[in-house]
Amino acid sequence: MSNVIRLVEARMAMPPASGRCNVRMGGECNSAQELLLMLGAEPLSMLELASLPVLTRRVRAGDALFHEGSAAEALHFVRAGSFKIVRTAEDGYEQVLGFADRAEVLGFDALCTATHPSAAIALEDASVFGLHLRDFFELGEHGASLHRLVYRAASSALASRGDLADVMAAVAAEVRLARFLMQLSRRMAERGQSPRRFHLRMTRRDIASYLGVAHETVSRSFGVLARLGVVRVDNREVEVMDMAALHAFAMNTRRPFDEPDPSSVSARRSMRA
Amino acid sequence: MSNVIRLVEARMAMPPASGRCNVRMGGECNSAQELLLMLGAEPLSMLELASLPVLTRRVRAGDALFHEGSAAEALHFVRAGSFKIVRTAEDGYEQVLGFADRAEVLGFDALCTATHPSAAIALEDASVFGLHLRDFFELGEHGASLHRLVYRAASSALASRGDLADVMAAVAAEVRLARFLMQLSRRMAERGQSPRRFHLRMTRRDIASYLGVAHETVSRSFGVLARLGVVRVDNREVEVMDMAALHAFAMNTRRPFDEPDPSSVSARRSMRA
DNA sequence: CGTCAAATTGATCGACTTCAATGCTCGTGG
DNA sequence: CCACGAGCATTGAAGTCGATCAATTTGACG
Numbered sequence: 001m002s003n004v005i006r007l008v009e010a011r012m013a014m015p016p017a018s019g020r021c022n023v024r025m026g027g028e029c030n031s032a033q034e035l036l037l038m039l040g041a042e043p044l045s046m047l048e049l050a051s052l053p054v055l056t057r058r059v060r061a062g063d064a065l066f067h068e069g070s071a072a073e074a075l076h077f078v079r080a081g082s083f084k085i086v087r088t089a090e091d092g093y094e095q096v097l098g099f100a101d102r103a104e105v106l107g108f109d110a111l112c113t114a115t116h117p118s119a120a121i122a123l124e125d126a127s128v129f130g131l132h133l134r135d136f137f138e139l140g141e142h143g144a145s146l147h148r149l150v151y152r153a154a155s156s157a158l159a160s161r162g163d164l165a166d167v168m169a170a171v172a173a174e175v176r177l178a179r180f181l182m183q184l185s186r187r188m189a190e191r192g193q194s195p196r197r198f199h200l201r202m203t204r205r206d207i208a209s210y211l212g213v214a215h216e217t218v219s220r221s222f223g224v225l226a227r228l229g230v231v232r233v234d235n236r237e238v239e240v241m242d243m244a245a246l247h248a249f250a251m252n253t254r255r256p257f258d259e260p261d262p263s264s265v266s267a268r269r270s271m272r273a
Numbered sequence: 274m275s276n277v278i279r280l281v282e283a284r285m286a287m288p289p290a291s292g293r294c295n296v297r298m299g300g301e302c303n304s305a306q307e308l309l310l311m312l313g314a315e316p317l318s319m320l321e322l323a324s325l326p327v328l329t330r331r332v333r334a335g336d337a338l339f340h341e342g343s344a345a346e347a348l349h350f351v352r353a354g355s356f357k358i359v360r361t362a363e364d365g366y367e368q369v370l371g372f373a374d375r376a377e378v379l380g381f382d383a384l385c386t387a388t389h390p391s392a393a394i395a396l397e398d399a400s401v402f403g404l405h406l407r408d409f410f411e412l413g414e415h416g417a418s419l420h421r422l423v424y425r426a427a428s429s430a431l432a433s434r435g436d437l438a439d440v441m442a443a444v445a446a447e448v449r450l451a452r453f454l455m456q457l458s459r460r461m462a463e464r465g466q467s468p469r470r471f472h473l474r475m476t477r478r479d480i481a482s483y484l485g486v487a488h489e490t491v492s493r494s495f496g497v498l499a500r501l502g503v504v505r506v507d508n509r510e511v512e513v514m515d516m517a518a519l520h521a522f523a524m525n526t527r528r529p530f531d532e533p534d535p536s537s538v539s540a541r542r543s544m545r546a
Numbered sequence: 547c548g549t550c551a552a553a554t555t556g557a558t559c560g561a562c563t564t565c566a567a568t569g570c571t572c573g574t575g576g
Numbered sequence: 577c578c579a580c581g582a583g584c585a586t587t588g589a590a591g592t593c594g595a596t597c598a599a600t601t602t603g604a605c606g
Contacts, residue, residue: 087435087438095438097438109431112425113428147416147420152385154427154428155385155386158427159385159386159390161431161435161437161438164438168485169482172593172594203551203552205552213594213595214595217594219553220555222554235553445561476584477585478584486563492585492587495586496586496587508571
């Protein structure tokens with residue numbers, strides 16, 4: 001409960017009200033505490049890390065937190081707003097690897113190569129915590145509890161990229177979209193927000209890239225799901241009308257020749273009126 | 274049969290057999306040293322971790338190191354052999370998320386959920402180091418150097434899943450296969466082995482799942498690349514004949530309307546003789 | 547109000563999935 | 577040791593879904 005409240009406050013009052021933290025590029029006042037709380041630290045462990053040098057940084061919508069190929073200097077954690085993680089091919093094609101919300105780690109995949117294999121671009125005005133690698137690697141025994149939190153965040157990031165595979169594994173485009181919406185719904189639930197109604201913060205192109213289809217196909221797939229009454233879509237506003245049907249859609253790995261679970265709305269696909 | 278045994282022996286003996294370490298399921302003698310060396314530790318840091326409780330475990334071809342959904346108990350590092358990382362859908366469809374070779378970490382994505390979101394299945398008789406989570410999280414300041422190594426391995430695992438997206442992002446099946454082969458080639462080079470000639474340790478089905486296409490399509494794509502003289506394929510034995518052409522193939526993000534790099538073999542696609 | 551990007555909708559064609567049948571490898575057992 | 581069988585791999589044929597090109601509408605922002 002208090003989690004929810006804090007989350008909402010952070011989101012509503014995006015320029016955080018903690019006064020001195022608003023320094024242009026790096027107040028360290030209570031940032032450490034805020035970061036640790038966000039990552040789920042126990043109060044006990046926070047004392048020993050009170051002096052953790054944490055930078056805060058704001059990123060405007062469309063700007064990159066870091067570019068692909070740039071040198072890795074810090075680990076970042078999303079404080080507010082959201083990001084897309086992308087890789088850009090030589091010909092300019094932008095592949096979206098995932099989306100990151102509050103408390104998620106950014107730039108972890110740069111630790112092994114010392115240069116970022118992917119870029120992080122803000123989908124809306126955002127704010128992040130930064131932990132310089134030098135500092136991060138040099139906190140001796142005090143760092144134990146922080147390490148645990150970072151491991152968890154990194155593990156979560158790894159699992160997220162597994163979700164990407166889940167989505168792209170589906171054959172039919174509507175199934176991919178359905179799985180994507182299920183992922184979003186689950187994430188919303190984890191944050192204590194409504195899993196039935198949410199605002200998409202990314203463009204159709206971003207979704208298309210994430211799904212591995214053309215952006216026109218995303219539009220059409222939204223249309224199909226909407227016509228079937230599974231969801232209601234108004235631009236970037238999405239409402240899940242029939243969660244069971246959406247789930248049934250997301251299941252189909254192969255051709256949906258078998259009857260698609262007789263519960264709830266019939267999820268037949270022939271919609272050529 | 275005898276073939277397999279000889280192969281296994283050769284592989285197991287790869288690290289100069291440190292004698293007592295061959296205990297069935299858990300000698301801790303020099304395993305710690307071996308693990309640290311494998312992960313690239315500096316000799317200096319190895320002294321303080323000499324007593325690290327490291328288990329060794331052998332996994333036979335086709336067996337699972339851990340199953341999807343099982344409780345996370347340890348971090349594993351591949352000592353010998355190779356694995357595929359898979360997620361299985363309710364309908365039994367097996368999605369391959371990646372392949373792991375020597376020195377790679379397995380099971381890292383279980384840290385956040387405490388249960389494995391993916392399974393690791395040995396592609397051949399294999400051997401791993403195991404680090405129990407209790408032990409891992411409880412090495413105070415001495416763990417600093419180990420943490421650095423584990424972070425690097427985990428970061429590498431995250432980047433690998435980005436490669437998965439790269440592959441599945443391609444529109445044409447031959448491009449996906451070409452990218453996959455480039456990945457393999459790069460990995461071989463990193464290990465100091467020939468980047469032009471290698472043995473595929475996974476089935477065509479596994480490749481197909483990784484690429485996100487039907488396994489028949491993988492066969493056909495191999496055929497196309499072979500007919501063009503880009504590679505030579507004999508069952509699971511692959512030889513890259515024209516690395517530049519393979520690279521050119523791997524580039525194509527969109528339809529190959531522009532001339533595909535006039536160097537080397539012409540990489541046109543119309544092969545309807 | 548005017549501009550530009552985002553989003554929707556339509557039409558065409560090619561590539562991939564799917565079904566089906568055969569050849570090949572390799573491990574097991576006769 | 578050889579022959580058999582089960583999974584792996586290749587090849588063929590047909591139907592379909594989605595990529596692409598193209599045109600229009602909507603929406604956001606100055």
